[in-house]
Amino acid sequence: xxxxxxxLAPEPGASxxxxxxxxxxxxxxxxxxxxxxxxIVLRRLMPGRPQARVITVGGTNGKGSTVAAxxxxxxxxxxxxxxxxxxxxxxxxxxxRINGHNASDEALVRxxxxxxxxxxxxxxxxxxxxxxxAFLVMAEAGVDNMVLEVGLGGRLDAVNVLDAxxxxxxxxxxxxxxxxxxxxxxxxxxxxxxLRPGQTAVYADLDPPPSVLQQASAQRVQLLRPGKGYVISRxxxxxxxxxxxxxxxxxxxxxxxxxxxxxxxxxxxxxxxxLSDPQIGEVLAAVSLPGRFEQVARRPDVFLxxxxxxHAAHWLSRRLRSLRDTGRCSRVLAVYGGLSDKDSAGVxxxxxxxxxxxxxxxLEVTRxxxxxxxxxxxxxxxxxxxxxxxxxxxxxxxxxLDSAGDDGLVLIFGSFYTVAEGRRFFS
Numbered sequence: 353x354x355x356x357x358x359x360l361a362p363e364p365g366a367s368x369x370x371x372x373x374x375x376x377x378x379x380x381x382x383x384x385x386x387x388x389x390x391x392i393v394l395r396r397l398m399p400g401r402p403q404a405r406v407i408t409v410g411g412t413n414g415k416g417s418t419v420a421a422x423x424x425x426x427x428x429x430x431x432x433x434x435x436x437x438x439x440x441x442x443x444x445x446x447x448x449r450i451n452g453h454n455a456s457d458e459a460l461v462r463x464x465x466x467x468x469x470x471x472x473x474x475x476x477x478x479x480x481x482x483x484x485x486a487f488l489v490m491a492e493a494g495v496d497n498m499v500l501e502v503g504l505g506g507r508l509d510a511v512n513v514l515d516a517x518x519x520x521x522x523x524x525x526x527x528x529x530x531x532x533x534x535x536x537x538x539x540x541x542x543x544x545x546x547l548r549p550g551q552t553a554v555y556a557d558l559d560p561p562p563s564v565l566q567q568a569s570a571q572r573v574q575l576l577r578p579g580k581g582y583v584i585s586r587x588x589x590x591x592x593x594x595x596x597x598x599x600x601x602x603x604x605x606x607x608x609x610x611x612x613x614x615x616x617x618x619x620x621x622x623x624x625x626x627l628s629d630p631q632i633g634e635v636l637a638a639v640s641l642p643g644r645f646e647q648v649a650r651r652p653d654v655f656l657x658x659x660x661x662x663h664a665a666h667w668l669s670r671r672l673r674s675l676r677d678t679g680r681c682s683r684v685l686a687v688y689g690g691l692s693d694k695d696s697a698g699v700x701x702x703x704x705x706x707x708x709x710x711x712x713x714x715l716e717v718t719r720x721x722x723x724x725x726x727x728x729x730x731x732x733x734x735x736x737x738x739x740x741x742x743x744x745x746x747x748x749x750x751x752x753l754d755s756a757g758d759d760g761l762v763l764i765f766g767s768f769y770t771v772a773e774g775r776r777f778f779s
Contacts, residue, residue, distance in 0.1 A: 361468055368457040371464045372444055379477045385508035390480050394513050396470040397484060404434070404495050406514050407619070408546045410502035411522030412539070413664045414556060414612035418522055420641045421608070421616035422499050427452055428635045429625035433497040434490030436511070438479065441643055441772045448486045450493045455486075463488040479503050483510040505532050507545020518622060519546045520615050521564065523557040525663035526695065536561040547573050552622050554581075556615035582618050584610065593617055602633030606674060608644055609667060643771040645671060648778040652756035653681060656774045657765040660694050665702035672706045672763065681761035683708040685752045688726070689745040689770035691719040696729040699766070707763070709755060710734055712741045713748030717769050723748075745773040 359377045362370045407422060409415050419437055426433040432451055440446040445454035463485035467476070476484070483503070490498050500511045506521075524540040532539045540561035547553055547567055555564060555577035568575040578584055582595040586605070593601040593614045601617040603610060613636050620632055627635070640646070643658045645668075659668050672684050686707040690696050700710075712730070714723040721729075723741040731739060742748040745764070752762045764774035 364465075366461070368444065368461055371461055375464075375478045375481050378481075379475050384477055385505065387508060387510070387513050389474050389476060390484065390510045390513050392474050393467065393471045393476065393484055394487070397466060397488065398491070402487065402491055402498065402514065404490065404498045405517045405623075407497060407499045407518050407520070407623075408502065408511060408514070408516035409499065409520045409522065410506040410509075410543050410546045411520070411556070412525040412527050412543075413659070413661065413667070414522035414609045414615075415501045416658075417608040417612040417639075417641055417644055418520055418556070418616050419499050419501050421613050421636055421639050422619060423449065423452065424635050424639050425616060425620045425625060425627065425632060426497050426499070426623075428631065429620075429627050431497055431625070432493075432495040433499060434486075434493060434495040435499045435501075436483070436486040436490075437501040438482075438503050439768050441768055441775065444482075447482065448489050450489065450495065455489050459489050459492065460485060462492070477510075480510040487514070502543075502546060505539075505542040505545070507542045509545075512546055515548050516546055516551065518619060519548070519551060519553040520619060521546070521553070521555050521560075522612055522615060523663060524561050524564065525661065526698075527661040527663070530693065537563045540564040541567065544568065547571055549573070552576065554615045554618050554622070556611040558611075576618055576622070578611070578614075582614070584614050586610075595621060597621065600629050602630065604633075604637045604639075606671060608639065608641060613639070642775070643768065646771075648775065649762075651758045652753065652760045652762055654753075654762045654764065654774075654778065656771045657763065658768050658771050659765050660690065660699070660767050662695055662698035662702045665699040668763065668765065669703050669706045672703075672761070675761065676706070682757075682759040683761070685709045685711065685756050685760055685762050687711045687713060687745065687748045687752050687762060687764040687770075687774070688730075688766045689713040689715045689748070689773070690721050690726055690766040691715070691769075692721050692725070693719055694767075696721070696726055697733050700730040700733040704734055708738065709752075710739050711748035711752045712739060713745035713770070713773075714743050715745065715767065715769050715773075720767075720769060745770055746777055749774060749777050 435449040448455035540563040544567040549571040552574045591603040
């Protein structure tokens with residue numbers, strides 16, 4: 353195959369690993385927002401719009417939970433579905449799922465070969481190349497629905513080259529500020545870029561920034577959101593979503609973010625899936641997602657969560673406080689490993705009232721913070737006598753387990769890399 357910027361493309365018969373190594377080397381920067389290059393290659397690959405219905409999920413947090421819930425609801429209704437998420441925990445195949453199963457190496461390699469042939473002299477980032485390949489894998493499988501998670505922002509994200517039939521914005525909060533803006537309104541403008549004129553869309557959180565409402569109004573989007581299209585009520589462990597159209601949708605409490613599950617349930621009614629309201633509740637009660645408040649051990653209880661920004665940390669804090677208040681644990685110990693472009697101090701501040709002891713672990717990955725660098729960021733928020741540093745996340749996990757006792761609770765969190773290391777530790 354031809355070379356790209358001096359890097360030879362994999363030969364026929366190359367493995368998925370060889371292709372992924374190639375993808376990492378062909379673009380001068382890791383991230384470059386914009387749709388022009390992706391659109392050029394998409395038109396060469398797919399002259400017309402995909403036959404499948406497109407559901408695009410954007411937002412700061414809660415996207416993965418919403419995609420998992422929608423995938424489960426579509427499959428339960430008898431529909432076929434392809435799902436695209438990022439990043440992955442262990443293997444790249446996790447990013448592309450066909451009818452609930454990870455795409456095969458062979459399907460991904462075939463798609464990569466097609467993208468490489470079509471792009472010619474157009475440079476694509478790792479994410480852009482993978483996004484186009486995901487579209488091809490889904491088209492090859494002939495699915496009826498494509499559920500696509502936005503990678504970053506919305507307006508200029510590669511996923512947004514396909515017009516959504518239905519869009520969901522899960523939340524808007526501060527993250528990736530260097531790319532999206534330094535306040536919620538600017539970030540909301542980018543997130544709302546997935547909206548299309550005249551469509552129905554769902555906003556999952558309680559407080560949309562003005563930019564989202566303005567874009568929805570300007571494009572005459574029917575924006576369903578809590579208090580405007582549906583209501584979420586809670587009575588103890590029972591959560592119910594009541595839509596203006598008359599649906600009564602029961603939800604599980606606390607396993608995954610309730611607002612994300614509510615958005616998926618409301619979307620299911622808008623998509624007219626062949627499910628009754630009780631059936632929607634039954635499906636959602638069984639949904640789980642690796643790395644999203646995932647329990648991996650007992651005595652002590654150990655949970656993993658990929659939460660990495662203050663918004664996600666506030667949800668974790670509420671969840672942990674609920675477990676403590678119900679007598680589930682006597683104290684909470686956190687193992688934290690983070691990335692350099694995240695608001696570590698904001699994360700620590702959100703969890704500080706709930707976590708009794710912190711174990712800081714270093715991450716030896718791109719953008720990963722050493723234990724010393726992470727400590728420097730959080731020590732102004734957390735008292736020094738509650739902080740322990742370890743060179744690695746695994747070392748931090750060992751120290752936390754030694755300190756927890758049978759009735760403690762250990763939370764391992766901070767990034768996908770942190771959770772992946774945690775899962776390896778307990779595998």
